[in-house]
Amino acid sequence: MARKLTLIYYSPTGTTRKIVTAIAEGTGLEYDFIDLTLPSSRSQTLEFGSDDLVVVGIPVYAGRVPALFSESLASIKADGAIMVPVVVYGNRHYDDSLLELKDILEAKGAYCIAAAAFIGEHSYTRKVAAGRPDAEDLESAKRFGTEFMSFFNSETDSFVQIDVPGKQPYKERKPSKPVAPVTDDSCIECGICALSCPTGAIDMNDFSSTDPNLCIKCCSCIKKCPTEAKSFTDDTIANFAIWLEENCSGRKLPEIFIREAALKET
Template identity: 35%
Template sequence: MDIKKVTGVYFSPAGSTKTVVETTVDELARLFKAECRYISLNTPSDRAQEYQFAPDELVVFGCPVYAGRLPNKISPDFARCLHGEGTPAVALVTYGGRAYDNALAEMCDLLIKNNFKPAAGGAFLCRHVFSDKLAAGRPDAADLSELRMLAQGAALKLRSGGEIKPPKVPGDAQAAYYTPLKTDKTPAKFLKAKPTTAMVLCEHCGLCAKICPMGAIDPNDPSNIPGTCIKCCACTTYCPSGAKKFDDPDFLSHTAMLEQFRTEARKENSIFL
């Protein structure tokens, strides 16, 4: 198959998924000697646009896992704004160590419904946005090497000719979301939790409002969050003064539960061709 362009499409509020997509795209562009480009779906204005992809284009789509699936407040935008023309694709999900559950199956299903042809998929470890202790340092050099291996496998599959068969990935695209738990194993109810702002530290730079994927933060008063928070942690990750944090008790208990049951053994990525 003659690939003329490799395009990376990502939803990556905290940055790690972007790294995963870029590494894969760079290797595929090298292998196919094709030009490459990137499309961010991080902000509402990004997702308000429509994107059409050609049959001789290869799309690498990446998104973090939210409670075992794609983020429910964002995935309808993916379905609306991404359109293939029998376009080959690589599906990538990232997660912080618990499990990716049904997210990769859901992504492949979304791509197929939007006239893409998934040729490969992967679930890769990235630092959990809730805690520096979870999947710390991931993706690391070994992960990036595996992404290049995935790219090489996808390129070989596409060059072999014939029908592009989707990879057999685990999970159920229609399954329910995982229910977060507290340390006492009861449900953690932090759906409406929002980050707090230490105004004594806030520099009023407006960055948090600018990068919020939901446009939820008042740019004139960053302590005011009238919109929906999806706990992506973009604001807590990138606030230059460390003024943003989550202090909701259930959120903190769920984070502690995840930390409590983490393992020191390296968790491996999953690749499907």
């Protein structure tokens, strides 16, 4: 069945973008993408219908869909669209995020025929899931795209919706104190940080100044800075990064869900 494939994603440090792009390649379809990472992109109307196949990718934040992304989906129309929720997490856990994303999409009228959880380098430290998604992850992502397309092509009339792990009420979002990265002398004032900040928290006239009340601690500025001039000096974040390094180093594997079956990659 011919459908138009669209990728929708939010990806401050780029790992989610890599995964959804590999999934799209695996489907063999041509695709458009809607990158909702920057504030200017999040005002557009998102409207899909029964001719659409949409892969929706998010990074996991505290076991949930990032609040900012949920807000962007508040007005999405998805009546009869086939959607594939995908979460990318930093090798700790994805908790309730995949269920939450699937629930959001289904509440908007989508049919979720497949879903997946992949792993990306942790935003807070380069030492957890370092360099992921790697070649193996991208191969799994491509294979996932190929697999759900073959199921999709064989099921023309009725779509069986899938079950994914997670529970309601979803993990509680705990308020965190307003902090922002600091900038050291190696800053070359290229402005990449400010141009790529998902909340516009960095002052366009002074790249070393970030509004802690707008900063969502996504680490885009830290990971994209060409001179590594940005870092969090806040103790809570520094200690959390150490905790992750000590407790989340064992390689987790992608999990894919197509119909009722959860297939763990080997």
